[in-house]
Amino acid sequence: MQNVIPNIENADWNNIAKSMHDKGYAILPNLLTSEECNALKDLYDAPATYRKTVIMERYRFGSGEYKYFNYPLPDIIQQIRTNIYPKLIPIANTWFKALHIDKQFPLQHHQLLAQCHEYGQQKATVLILKYNAGGFNTLHQDLYGDIYFPIQIALMLTEPEKDFTGGELVFTQQVPRAQSKATVINPRKGDAVIFTTNFKPEKGTKGYYRVNMKHGVSEVKSGQRYALGIIFHDAAS
Numbered sequence: 001m002q003n004v005i006p007n008i009e010n011a012d013w014n015n016i017a018k019s020m021h022d023k024g025y026a027i028l029p030n031l032l033t034s035e036e037c038n039a040l041k042d043l044y045d046a047p048a049t050y051r052k053t054v055i056m057e058r059y060r061f062g063s064g065e066y067k068y069f070n071y072p073l074p075d076i077i078q079q080i081r082t083n084i085y086p087k088l089i090p091i092a093n094t095w096f097k098a099l100h101i102d103k104q105f106p107l108q109h110h111q112l113l114a115q116c117h118e119y120g121q122q123k124a125t126v127l128i129l130k131y132n133a134g135g136f137n138t139l140h141q142d143l144y145g146d147i148y149f150p151i152q153i154a155l156m157l158t159e160p161e162k163d164f165t166g167g168e169l170v171f172t173q174q175v176p177r178a179q180s181k182a183t184v185i186n187p188r189k190g191d192a193v194i195f196t197t198n199f200k201p202e203k204g205t206k207g208y209y210r211v212n213m214k215h216g217v218s219e220v221k222s223g224q225r226y227a228l229g230i231i232f233h234d235a236a237s
């Protein structure tokens with residue numbers, strides 16, 4: 001826990017911003033120690049912490065299970081959410097300007113939450129996900145109401161090729177009048193993957209245009225895969 005804030009402060013935010021602009025995702029390696037990942041993973045079975053459990057098959061979201069945390073969030077999650085948000089502001093605000101969207105995001109996370117509350121979005125969106133062999137997460141966007149922040153984070157709590165096989169993180173980019181392009185990444189335990197929630201700007205001959213993006217998880221072939229999703233806006237329900 002004592003290293004999380006320095007790890008955020010010391011990360012190469014120029015490089016992360018470049019990767020976000022180019023690809024719509026970026027990896028912040030080793031944000032968490034293996035012990036911190038294990039502690040978060042162990043929270044999965046602590047019932048009092050959650051407001052809602054979703055069996056993904058029921059909604060055809062995929063195969064697996066996830067749980068939404070309740071406020072107050074566990075300290076380490078609260079710290080990550082509050083301290084990473086300001087680092088993402090230049091990226092989000094640059095994107096909205098480039099696309100001529102008439103909105104700029106406030107500099108501090110509590111100010112974004114105040115906007116959510118005004119629109120009736122009060123519920124925590126941070127979630128922990130668990131996939132067994134055969135599990136997967138269909139391509140989606142994590143929007144929960146009118147107010148949204150366009151960038152989110154997934155923390156990898158298990159190690160590929162050791163705790164599980166398969167289960168890659170998948171991103172698709174849909175450019176106007178074309179089919180989608182998919183990219184697959186294999187982040188390691190402790191890595192934070194930063195990615196766009198719904199779109200990014202792409203430079204064209206006549207300025208910037210909007211590329212829609214979705215994310216999901218490919219089928220887990222063996223073992224168990226856990227991840228923690230940090231979304232910056234609150235949900236209406």
Ligand SMILES: O=C(O)CCC(=O)C(=O)O
Pocket residue numbers: 129137142153154169215216217226227228229230
């Ligand atoms: O399981 C994952 O790695 C990603 C889950 C997800 O959809 C998210 O964090 O929003």
Ligand SMILES: [Fe+2]
Pocket residue numbers: 140141142215229
């Ligand atoms: Fe998601």
